[in-house]
Amino acid sequence: MYRTRLRMITLDRHASGRHFLQIPGPTNVPDRVLRAIDQPTIDHRGPEFAVLTKSVLAGMKRVFKTQGDVVIYPASGTGAWEAALVNTLSPGDHVLMAETGHFATLWKRLAERVGLVVKFLPGDWRHGANAAAIEAELAADKERAIKAVCVVHNETSTGVVTDVPAVCNAIDRAAHPALYMVDTISSLASIDYRHDEWRVDVTVGGSQKGLMLPPGLSFNAISAKALAASRSAKLPRSYWDWNDMLAINATGYFPYTPATNLLYGLHEALEMLFAEGLNAVFARHARLAEATRRAVRGWGLDILCADPAEYSASLTAIVMPDGHNADALRKVILDRYDLSLGQGLGKMSGRIFRIGHLGWFNELMLCGTLCGVEMGLAQCEVPHKKNGVREALEFLMRGE
Numbered sequence: 540m541y542r543t544r545l546r547m548i549t550l551d552r553h554a555s556g557r558h559f560l561q562i563p564g565p566t567n568v569p570d571r572v573l574r575a576i577d578q579p580t581i582d583h584r585g586p587e588f589a590v591l592t593k594s595v596l597a598g599m600k601r602v603f604k605t606q607g608d609v610v611i612y613p614a615s616g617t618g619a620w621e622a623a624l625v626n627t628l629s630p631g632d633h634v635l636m637a638e639t640g641h642f643a644t645l646w647k648r649l650a651e652r653v654g655l656v657v658k659f660l661p662g663d664w665r666h667g668a669n670a671a672a673i674e675a676e677l678a679a680d681k682e683r684a685i686k687a688v689c690v691v692h693n694e695t696s697t698g699v700v701t702d703v704p705a706v707c708n709a710i711d712r713a714a715h716p717a718l719y720m721v722d723t724i725s726s727l728a729s730i731d732y733r734h735d736e737w738r739v740d741v742t743v744g745g746s747q748k749g750l751m752l753p754p755g756l757s758f759n760a761i762s763a764k765a766l767a768a769s770r771s772a773k774l775p776r777s778y779w780d781w782n783d784m785l786a787i788n789a790t791g792y793f794p795y796t797p798a799t800n801l802l803y804g805l806h807e808a809l810e811m812l813f814a815e816g817l818n819a820v821f822a823r824h825a826r827l828a829e830a831t832r833r834a835v836r837g838w839g840l841d842i843l844c845a846d847p848a849e850y851s852a853s854l855t856a857i858v859m860p861d862g863h864n865a866d867a868l869r870k871v872i873l874d875r876y877d878l879s880l881g882q883g884l885g886k887m888s889g890r891i892f893r894i895g896h897l898g899w900f901n902e903l904m905l906c907g908t909l910c911g912v913e914m915g916l917a918q919c920e921v922p923h924k925k926n927g928v929r930e931a932l933e934f935l936m937r938g939e
């Protein structure tokens with residue numbers, strides 16, 4: 540019974556050809572990665588396993604651009620958010636966060652639930668975190684009550700990037716001892732990121748976006764300062780504890796059963812990223828993002844991100860004209876063209892749709908995506924100009 544239903548869903552929706560999964564995560568998983576995952580599960584305490592562990596940890600350090608420690612959890616990104624906080628902070632500690640959008644709001648709620656006191660700098664969901672406002676808060680904190688500053692690098696709900704080094708400089712100028720934590724779940728391996736150089740203490744990552752894997756793995760990159768803080772941090776933790784994890788990772792193993800087959804996939808995805816070259820990966824994302832924005836302007840629609848310096852290379856959020864619902868448009872596009880677009884989250888629900896252009900993606904996949912959107916706009920009678928696809932093609936053809 541159950542089986543029959545599942546078959547009907549998948550057969551209806553994926554009747555012929557590829558489904559276009561253009562939400563900003565989970566992203567399209569490359570065939571190579573799917574094949575790597577489709578191998579027999581091995582003994583996670585056996586001799587081969589240590590080789591795999593050491594290799595993926597070294598690879599992830601290259602991706603985070605850190606010489607420090609990296610841990611891998613069998614968890615979604617939310618788990619790694621929690622791990623960052625509970626390993627370094629104590630009950631009642633004050634944390635400074637910035638309201639860049641839905642994901643920043645969820646991280647704030649998690650922080651409150653684990654017993655932290657959050658100062659949430661308000662935002663309009665069209666800008667990144669404001670480094671000057673963070674500096675002012677830190678400068679005013681004479682008692683040094685704030686123990687951590689947390690920002691989202693690429694706010695996936697809005698398509699806006701926060702200037703991570705600018706926030707680090709703000710912390711420096713205030714000469715404040717707070718830890719610096721950054722969520723890179725939808726920027727890692729899509730937008731340049733440098734854990735050590737930008738002096739971040741804890742970076743949070745996830746598997747299902749730029750890393751081209753299914754959901755199920757998440758990461759913390761940890762500075763020496765964060766590791767030192769973990770020795771005196773008093774928030775309760777067990778599953779997330781870095782020290783247990785790091786002690787046994789050093790031998791090539793995990794304190795509990797890791798997600799063996801996802802680690803095969805991670806190994807393959809890292810090989811693909813390093814073969815293309817991280818800089819080439821970032822340039823590809825920037826280019827496809829630029830083509831997408833040209834299409835949006837060609838349609839005469841608005842990009843949610845208000846400042847071109849903060850445009851995301853991972854996704855573009857597009858504002859619907861007044862009186863038109865983004866979810867009605869997305870439904871028609873999914874039903875007709877088997878193309879999934881990102882919905883508006885939180886207070887953007889129905890007002891925007893998001894095109895994910897991150898991960899395993901290329902020019903013709905983008906062209907197909909933009910064609911689906913342009914046809915959907917016409918079918919839903921959303922007021923627009925018919926120049927979007929053409930503008931994108933002109934840009935891509937020039938090969939800039």
Ligand SMILES: *Cc1c(COP(=O)(O)O)cnc(C)c1O
Pocket residue numbers: 564615616617618642691693694695722723724725745754
């Ligand atoms: C996807 C995402 C998350 C949430 O990760 P889950 O894997 O859904 O727990 C958090 N932050 C950002 C920026 C994201 O893009």
